[in-house]
Amino acid sequence: MQLFMQQLVNGVVLGATYGLVALGYTMVYGIVQLINFAHGEIFMLGGFGALFTYTVLLPSGTPVVLALILMLLGGMAVSVTAAVIMERFAYRPLRGAPRLAPLITALGVSIFLQELVRNFYPAKSPRPFPQLIPPDYLINLGGGVTINAPKLVTVIAAVVGMVALSTFVRRSRTGRAMQATAQDPDTARLMGIDTDRIIVTAFVLGASLAAVSGLSNGLQFGTVDPRMGALTGVKAFTAAVLGGIGNISGAVLGGFLLGIVEVMATQYAPSPLSGGAWANAWGFVVLILVLVFRPNGLLGERVAARA
Amino acid sequence: MHSSRIVRVGAPLIIVGALALSSCSSKSEGSGGGNKTLTIGVVAPLSGDLSAVGNGIKNGVDLAIKQANAAKTVKGVTLVLDAQDDTAKADVGATVAAKLVAESSVVGVVGPLNSSVAKSVAPVMASANLAIISPSNSGVDLTGRGALATGTTQTRPYKSYFRVCATDDIQGPFAADYAVKDLKVKKVAIVHDKKAYGQGLAEAFAKQAKADGATVLKTETINPGDKDFSALVTKLKSESPDFLFYGGEYPEASLITKQMKSAGLNIPLMGGDGVDAADYIKIAGAQANGDYATALGAPTDKLASAAQFLTDYKAQNYKDPADPYGAAAYDSANAIIKALAKAYGEGKTGQALRDEITKEVGDSNFQGATGTISFDQFGDTNNKVLTVYKVTSGAFVPVKTDSFK
Numbered sequence: 252m253q254l255f256m257q258q259l260v261n262g263v264v265l266g267a268t269y270g271l272v273a274l275g276y277t278m279v280y281g282i283v284q285l286i287n288f289a290h291g292e293i294f295m296l297g298g299f300g301a302l303f304t305y306t307v308l309l310p311s312g313t314p315v316v317l318a319l320i321l322m323l324l325g326g327m328a329v330s331v332t333a334a335v336i337m338e339r340f341a342y343r344p345l346r347g348a349p350r351l352a353p354l355i356t357a358l359g360v361s362i363f364l365q366e367l368v369r370n371f372y373p374a375k376s377p378r379p380f381p382q383l384i385p386p387d388y389l390i391n392l393g394g395g396v397t398i399n400a401p402k403l404v405t406v407i408a409a410v411v412g413m414v415a416l417s418t419f420v421r422r423s424r425t426g427r428a429m430q431a432t433a434q435d436p437d438t439a440r441l442m443g444i445d446t447d448r449i450i451v452t453a454f455v456l457g458a459s460l461a462a463v464s465g466l467s468n469g470l471q472f473g474t475v476d477p478r479m480g481a482l483t484g485v486k487a488f489t490a491a492v493l494g495g496i497g498n499i500s501g502a503v504l505g506g507f508l509l510g511i512v513e514v515m516a517t518q519y520a521p522s523p524l525s526g527g528a529w530a531n532a533w534g535f536v537v538l539i540l541v542l543v544f545r546p547n548g549l550l551g552e553r554v555a556a557r558a
Numbered sequence: 559m560h561s562s563r564i565v566r567v568g569a570p571l572i573i574v575g576a577l578a579l580s581s582c583s584s585k586s587e588g589s590g591g592g593n594k595t596l597t598i599g600v601v602a603p604l605s606g607d608l609s610a611v612g613n614g615i616k617n618g619v620d621l622a623i624k625q626a627n628a629a630k631t632v633k634g635v636t637l638v639l640d641a642q643d644d645t646a647k648a649d650v651g652a653t654v655a656a657k658l659v660a661e662s663s664v665v666g667v668v669g670p671l672n673s674s675v676a677k678s679v680a681p682v683m684a685s686a687n688l689a690i691i692s693p694s695n696s697g698v699d700l701t702g703r704g705a706l707a708t709g710t711t712q713t714r715p716y717k718s719y720f721r722v723c724a725t726d727d728i729q730g731p732f733a734a735d736y737a738v739k740d741l742k743v744k745k746v747a748i749v750h751d752k753k754a755y756g757q758g759l760a761e762a763f764a765k766q767a768k769a770d771g772a773t774v775l776k777t778e779t780i781n782p783g784d785k786d787f788s789a790l791v792t793k794l795k796s797e798s799p800d801f802l803f804y805g806g807e808y809p810e811a812s813l814i815t816k817q818m819k820s821a822g823l824n825i826p827l828m829g830g831d832g833v834d835a836a837d838y839i840k841i842a843g844a845q846a847n848g849d850y851a852t853a854l855g856a857p858t859d860k861l862a863s864a865a866q867f868l869t870d871y872k873a874q875n876y877k878d879p880a881d882p883y884g885a886a887a888y889d890s891a892n893a894i895i896k897a898l899a900k901a902y903g904e905g906k907t908g909q910a911l912r913d914e915i916t917k918e919v920g921d922s923n924f925q926g927a928t929g930t931i932s933f934d935q936f937g938d939t940n941n942k943v944l945t946v947y948k949v950t951s952g953a954f955v956p957v958k959t960d961s962f963k
Contacts, residue, residue: 254796261788268786377809379840386820387845399820402788472785472813474841482783517789527790528752528779 256396258518259511264402264471266510267409271464272487273494273502274416275457281433281497282453284350288357289337291484292364293330293458297465298380298475299368300329305381315383319466322383326462333364334458338451361484368477377474384470405467412460413503420499425452433497486534493538495551504549512537593636596902598623598894599658600887601651601669601679601690604643612671613878615693616641618887619668621871622895632899640664644675651675655682662908664688665915666894668887673697680716687909689916691893692721693886696854701936703727707758714936718916720893722886722931724854724942726755728962729830730762732944733803733852736958737763737828738770743801747794747825748777749814750805759830760805767803775799780810787817795823807832812841819845826850839952846949856928856943856959858885867927889926893919929961 275290304325309318341360345353372378388400398406420426431439432449440446468483469475486509494505516533517526524532541549600619602612616639623637640661642654651670658664659682667683667690670676676695683690698704703725705712737743746767750760764774775797778790791814794802802818804811804827815827827833827849834851842849858864864885871880871888897918898911906914923932929941942962947954 254792257792258789261786261792264788265786377837377841379843382843386816389820389822397821468785473816473843474785474809474813476809478783479785514789518793526777526779527784527787528781530789531781 253395254518256392256394258514260392260396260398262511262514263507264398264406264510265514266490266507267406268464268468268483268506269487269490269509270503270506271409271412271460271467272483273490273506274413274460274499276488276491277494277496277499277502278416278429278453278457280491282429283342283346283450285342285353286357286488287342287454287457288354288484288488289341289360289364290457290461291480291482291487292361292368293334293337293480294461294465294468294483294487295368295475295477295480296333296364297326297330297458297462298469298479299326299372299378299465299477300462301326301466301469302378302380302475303329319383323463323466326466327459330458330462330465331455334454335451338454343447343450361481365477365481372477377476377479380469380473380475382470382473386471386473401467401471405464405471408463408467409503409506412463413499416456416460417499419456425449429453489534489538492548493541495545495548498548498550501548501550508537508549509534594634595636595638595663596632596665596898597638597640597661597663598891599661599664599667599669600639600641601644601654601658601667601675602641602671603646604641606645608646608671610878611883612643612646613876614880614882614884615669615671615887617871617874617876617878618693618880618884619891620876621867621874622888622891624874625870626892626895631895632902635898635902637895644670644672644679646672646675648675648678652678652682655679659683659686659688665898665911666690666891666919668693668890668894670695671883673700676700676719680719684716684718686912687718687916688912689718689720689894689897689919691890691919692719692723693883693890694723695721696723696726698725698727701725701938703936703938707762712936716937720890720919720933720937720939722889722893722926722928722939722941723883724944724962725938726758726830726854727762728942729852729854729944730759730764730805731766732960732962733828733830733850733946734763734766734770734772736850736852736946737801737803738767738772740958741801741826743772745773745775745797745799745801747775747797747799747802748805749790749794749802750777750779751782751807751810752779753782753806755830755832756804756806758805759832760803763803763805780806780814782806782810784810785813787814788821790814791818791821791823794818795821800825802827804829804833808835808838808841812838812846815849816842816845828852834947834954836954839949839954844952847951849949850957851947851949851954853945853947854943855882855886856945857881857956858927860956860959861885861928863925863929864927885927889928889931892924892926893922893931896922896924 272294279287301322304322341356384401386399389397428444432446490505490509491502494501513530513534516530600616602615604612644651673695702712748764750756768774811829811833829851831853834853839846897915900918901914932940945956945959948957
């Protein structure tokens, strides 16, 4: 039982990262029906932005809490800037184009950003990331189940991020404008909503959350590398689809579900299909099963009637 | 190592460098004093990321040639060096190999550094039966050793190819012997990344560790590129092993050891030369202490036989260090020079000279800087030296160097 609970905690932590990044996929998709495959790279840029802030901008001896806040802001600045430029120059000109064009563009942007970072950090290996929150500080959750400090931060960040985002979307004026744009962009424009600005807002919010995740990822594992966004991006996209793409709670739910499935598969899957190497395959088995019974994902709405 | 790790590093293709260097070749015609000029070729990366290692090889050969000329080892012959830049790329290697083969004064070649390059160089050399000795290739297929793992008969793919270093396939058994016999570990967990290098290493380790009497837990696998190993660590912890062998490379290994120790599973991680990297310690930090990695060869400054070589090397004021393969390259060149001395003494010339040298190299038996130089019927050295390194206060420190029988 202790083993099961410990693995459950591991799964929730893994899922927290997926969920935070999945929010960016789901929001952009909800509003412009674009699968922004470069979002994984926005997550990666958040990690590198935080690292750059720490190594270049911060004087040594900065208090840890202040350093973390500034690293978060630095990471967000880089992520958000990249997302806004990307939206303006790569996606907006293709707004009216067939769906496939922006999708391919997103893949191109993704490769471009990876190579860009590789040029700034021309190492063949992962970059060490400062371990400001000690990873061997274990918090006992009872019954011998533990979680270390950076992981706890990751989970808290994911939950706070999701609550803040859904509150923003439901309560604020801009949030309601986002909902309106998602439901019917043409009518929203007729009602006086600046839809271009709303779309940029969606990119900015998604990028901010990705930067949070990039920072917490760096703190958790102590490394960042230019390729880190590719795998996480695919997983987060999967989580978004699992939860019902376009649905904010669904993205986080999908993230947690995917994380837990991967971890449980590592521990409990039957022999030839067991081990970490098969964890990804089990994640997709669950995705397929969910899509068979709920084609729009766990919390997805039925959109058959959308004209 | 050079079959997997260094190759990936890649080197910028600087053809200009190769051309510039090649201009110092073609001195087949006799020079003054009735002396005939013969050439020893070098194929190694002389530009790009690996140029320091490649130049160490070139310098080792250069030193051997200078000493042979001074001592008149080959009577009536002045030896010259023709170093070709393979830029660590297989296609460039094939091109420069063809160039050396076409040059009739070339009597033997030392190199290349990378196993992947050797795969395209060795067949060209074999076509002319021109002896080539590599100081560093560890890929098993170059001498047909791949067959040993599958239980089939080993056959030699390239009749003129030799090497003076150990091969990838003995790293796993060597590491297992050290873990079980020297460290006396009882219960070993095995993890690998499913890549050819990692899986091969891990399977060879597991087999030997079992044979040595240790309990080997069911092998776990991970995906290269993964970062979160908490599920794996939790699972391992529940099985309470006292040792972990990892088949793969340092980006994952460093995260595994870190997460393992953070979670309170304080057992050493051991890996092959894919783990033997400064970045392993940089990423894992203090938690790398107590971990092990094996590597092919021996640290030159720890070898008594290499003391004279290191003194002579230093005296030449070469720009690049002798390590890691300068001493092995020096031995390789000397094997060719000794073979040449015999063959030339018998009055052989042209193709007959090359044939005879290849045969004589195969019969080599002398004390070199890295130990006894002799080859088996497949071109592999009989002196397979490996070293175990232990991370001690933030650096890999050699703890055991031994030859594998």
